[in-house]
Amino acid sequence: MQALPRRLHTISLLSLPPKHVNRIQIPSPTWLHNDLARSFHTTGRLRALELAFDYHENGGKAQGAPIVFLHGLFGSKKNNRSISKALARDLSRPVYAVDLRNHGDSPHDKTHNYIALAEDVENFLQQHKLKNVTLIGHSMGAKTVMTMALRDPGCCSNIIAVDNAPVDAALASDFPRYVEGMRKIEDAKVKSQREADAILEPYAKDLPVRQFLLTNLIRTAPNEPLKFRIPVRTLAHSLDDMADFPFNNPDEVHFSKPALFVRGIKSHYVSDETLPIIGRFFPRFELVDINSGHWVVSESPEEFRKGMLQPNPVYILKWFTLRLNILICSSRC
Known part of the structure; x- marks a missing residue:
């Protein structure tokens, strides 16, 4: 198997309309079809909590499709205040920076797993009548937006997962x-x-x-x-629940809309070895590397912002190579 390229740049999911996000289309192999997908809405919904949030709309100038920003473990909506204001200004899109359950100003509950977190945010989208949403999440928030996308692909237009992957993996010590x-x-x-x-x-x-x-x-x-x-x-x-991921079979469910994965090159949470499984759950995913550790947004806020917003012409060839490598690995592994 060829080595996967380590550093990539991305075409922005935020600034380009959906039809322009991926310019190279690779036919999906049979294991990407969703014929066997199971429903996660038919039984036993948990009690959704009403989440606290900050709203950033650049003085009323942000009128585009909304962005919902989710923090990581032990964080809060305040951690993403600066980048939320920047995105609202640069993209003219309102940004909802949300406190997840058991964090910030949101209610507490003894149940704290990704299904519960996802249902809270799904309820938030319904309460505020948010459509065509971009979901951004860091760490715990990243697994939450991945869970939402796989549970109900219609809940959003695209996702941005920052420094986490759709796998069961022990948290850092x-x-x-x-x-x-x-x-x-x-x-x-x-x-x-x-x-x-x-x-x-x-x-x-x-x-x-x-x-x-x-x-x-x-x-x-x-x-x-x-x-x-x-x-x-x-x-x-x-x-332990934060280390897990509630989906383990990409043959049964996948998210076929654009998905951007951002990783810190000094962090271990999104290793090259996780890229094939990312590609199976999220067949239209893109990848961007940031010179940071796990706390990508706070460590390198400007690089993070530019990495999402600025297209790079060399990206297309590198992206094609990456996708080809993932398809080869998936057929052999």
Whole structure:
């Protein structure tokens, strides 16, 4: 099997109409057809929660199709404020930056898995009557938008999945350590951010990561200890669910609309080995690499923005090579 190209640039899913997204069409092999697709709406829907959100519309100038932006684990809508404003300005499209359940200002619930997260956001789209949506998600949010697209391809026009893949894969060992440190902070009943940071430092060596995690600390009343607004214990018990993916057979279900996968080249979440399975679930996928770790949007916001918005003429030939390699691997694996 030929080596898959490591760095690619992409034609933007955001700035081009759907018929222009992929300029090279490769016939889909038989395993991409959806004859055996099962329905995920016929039984046992979970209780959808009403999600908090920020709305960015560039002073009323953003009138195009909406974008819905989902954060990652331990994040919130505030993490995506700057990039949401930039997209609303650059694309004249309104952006809804959403807090997923158990995060930010959204309600808490003991159930925290991708089906529950997907149903919450599906309910959000229905409540706000959003059509022709682009779904963008980072990490946990990426698996959520992938789940939504595979459950109901009609829910959106396209998706952008940032640094995650549609596979069962263990979370980085950092995340259980973060949870342990956050639980230590809760148990200590700290009164200041400085105290919290000192407790968290052995569990999260990088200052930006600690600052990110500690944005979840709030004071509910004067002179009361700080507490996390996220349910740390619920999320701790859900780490295995966050590593899983609710679909495991691309012969049964796929999303045939455009899908952009953005990965950090210093991150391990979207390895070259995952590209064939991405191609089977999302046969029209495109790929762009960003010089960052897992926290792509915050580490390299300008490169992330340009990677989505700027076409690159050399992309088409590289994309064809990638697609050919994926088809060869899929037929042999």
